[in-house]
Amino acid sequence: MTIMRLLLHRHRLMIGAWLLLLLTLLGGTVWAYQDTYLTPEQRDAAVALARADTATTLLYGELPLPGTPAQMYAWEIGGITTILVSVFAVLLAVALTRAAEDDGTLELIRSCGVDPRNPLRAAVAVLAGVAAALTIGGSVVIGAWAGGVDGVTWLGATMLAAALGLTFLLVSVVTVTLAQLASTAPTARLLGLAIVVAAFGLRAVADVRDAGALNWLSPLALRASIRPFTDDRWWVLGVYLAVAAVLAWLAAVLCGRREYGAGLITRSGIRDVRLPVRSALGLRLRLARRSTMIWTAGVAGLGALFTAMGSGVVEQSRDGDVGGFLGAQLDTTDPVVGYCAYTATLLGMVVSAYAILQVLHHRQDETAGRTGLIVAGGVRRWALLLAQVTAAVAGSAIILVIAAVTGAAIASVTIGGDSTALRMFTYIAGQWPATAVMAASAALLAGIWPRATGLAWLPLLAAGTLALLGPLLNVPQQIRDLGPFQQVADPVTVNADWSGPAVLLLIAATMTACGLAGINRRDLLAG
Incomplete structure (x- = not known):
């Protein structure tokens, strides 16, 4: 059994459950946006309110015009799914890397003469495979509504699903990179979640302050950069794929420079003080x-x-x-x-x-x-x-x-x-x-x-x-x-x-x- 197959086998329940939930959420909510607003006037009023209200812009981003059902779906469900995908990326990235190192799994694998670089390569390959599965599955479940919901096209569905898959990949490789700095898996997980919060905050500031250039710095703002069901800017995917590749290379370099079981940022010295724990x-x-x-x-x-x-x-x-x-x-x-x-x-x-x-x-x-x-x-x-x-x-x-x-x-x-x-x-x-x-x-x-x-x-x-x-x-x-x-x-x-x-x-x-x-x-x- 290869290392990648071993990691997939160990975490199959987690991966399968998250993918099932995300794909169900993506595919099971498209139809609702066709019937949510009964008249064009009601839809226009809702779009105007969504674009004017700071709270909704903060949570979901800026709603593009003219506010078709497909655009509202990508704005609303896409915003919620992006957050869920980011959390999933952090949890899985740490589970495949530092958690497997802390519980002794990688030590057992390396004792068999495996190249020390292979476990990290296998983990990144699994993360890329999950991102691809999310992209392909999302394209199918969303694109199946093409022609049934105004504005939904196969190209737009693919762009939205690709934005979510690439968001997963970016957040996961950033977490893997930070995991090389952290001393333990919980610390790596905390750093990854902190990056998600910071990315969300950066995206929120960019949308609320109408500073769209800042969206390019946040992995949670890929929807705003790609603009599915609006412009479908596919070339953005190539830019961020290159960024993900560079981050994966950086993680490999940092992994080779640290001691196994420790992080590049060393833990503070142990104090010789008795803890009052009974x-x-x-x-x-x-x-x-x-x-x-x-x-x-x-x-x-x-x-x-x-x-x-x-x-x-x-x-x-x-x-x-x-x-x-x-x-x-x-x-x-x-x-x-x-x-x-x-x-x-x-x-x-x-x-x-x-x-x-x-x-x-x-x-x-x-x-x-x-x-x-x-x-x-x-x-x-x-x-x-x-x-x-x-x-x-x-x-x-x-x-x-x-x-x-x-x-x-x-x-x-x-x-x-x-x-x-x-x-x-x-x-x-x-x-x-x-x-x-x-x-x-x-x-x-x-x-x-x-x-x-x-x-x-x-x-x-x-x-x-x-x-x-x-x-x-x-x-x-x-x-x-x-x-x-x-x-x-x-x-x-x-x-x-x-x-x-x-x-x-x-x-x-x-x-x-x-x-x-x-x-x-x-x-x-x-x-």
């Missing part, structure tokens, strides 16, 4: 302290940004029926309630990603042998997993509360209205049960099927798709109401129903208990 939970809280602080600052800043830019959407929604997707985001009698819920859903999804990553550290500790060392000291295996889940849930609560306080303070000034601060705080902080469910689903897999922990992202992606795209896909309200991010009630309502969060906490407790029971029924490092 339990597994104390150890996990201590280890998660730094990442929790970073996520808290990031989520609070993101929430403040969206809250500050929400006044335009709310005011224009108060003036009339927006219709279409934008109206669906504020599908309520009070647009303030709709926007608070929308902002809280976005933040809840981000914090859920934090919770999942925290729980997945258990699998990394297990494969690296750290769990075995702790268990040898008399600690029960289920206690370690429970400590991991508890730390993730507690950290999620801290992040959400601070983001809720920040959002409430800004909303009371920018959006205004009765009880706006209370609503913003409640909706954001109320996403905590949903994040607990996401952490518990990861704990369930870590306990009973650790080799499939990559599937822990599926509940989050499915719930996020249901929350954000449910109205667009005409999903019945009864089904949408079952989503974990839709369980927060309006605190101002007299008969507010709070049974939803209680049910979510019960589900989280049940899944965690099943995971704890499962880890006691298997051997370490076994599924």
Whole structure:
């Protein structure tokens, strides 16, 4: 078995699940844009609002004219998919490189006399293959609607799919390059996600400030450079393919200049200080302290940004029926309630990603042998997993509360209205049960099927798709109401129903208990 086949075999579930989800999202939403706006006047009003509103431009980019259904699809679904593709690229790139190095897989391979450069080459080849699969699959599922949706052509479908595939490739090779600098896989993953955030911010500034030249510096702005269903500038693909090749070459050069198992940026010296840790939970809280602080600052800043830019959407929604997707985001009698819920859903999804990553550290500790060392000291295996889940849930609560306080303070000034601060705080902080469910689903897999922990992202992606795209896909309200991010009630309502969060906490407790029971029924490092 070649190294590339080995890597594909080890990560087939993760790759297959992500590709299935992305292709389903791309192919299953095209038709909705043909029927979303019933009249040309309604479509023109929605296009004008989308181009004038800062919040939507910040999130999706600038909507090109004349705003055909195909252009709105590429603008909206393309923007959401670009973010998902970038996160997938970071997770897979680290899993194929530094994570495989940390858990000893590459050491075993190199002990067989393999050229030390081959594992990195194989990892890059796998990433290129995934990018090609995403491009070909996306072209087919989008292009199948050519002739059925206004503006959809096979060339435009290919350009959009190629933009997404190239985005995946660029972000992944950047992450691989940064992984040569990082000392561990978690650090490499954090650096990769930081690059995604920076690229998103650069693209947002370019669109909001009408500085299109900056889009060329962001891998998340390929849609704006290629302009699928508008100009279809295929030559842009060649430019960024050359950039990806240069980055892959740079990663290979850096890999040859560092010591195996270490990064070019050395870790700080170990301090000869005893840590005040007396339990597994104390150890996990201590280890998660730094990442929790970073996520808290990031989520609070993101929430403040969206809250500050929400006044335009709310005011224009108060003036009339927006219709279409934008109206669906504020599908309520009070647009303030709709926007608070929308902002809280976005933040809840981000914090859920934090919770999942925290729980997945258990699998990394297990494969690296750290769990075995702790268990040898008399600690029960289920206690370690429970400590991991508890730390993730507690950290999620801290992040959400601070983001809720920040959002409430800004909303009371920018959006205004009765009880706006209370609503913003409640909706954001109320996403905590949903994040607990996401952490518990990861704990369930870590306990009973650790080799499939990559599937822990599926509940989050499915719930996020249901929350954000449910109205667009005409999903019945009864089904949408079952989503974990839709369980927060309006605190101002007299008969507010709070049974939803209680049910979510019960589900989280049940899944965690099943995971704890499962880890006691298997051997370490076994599924």
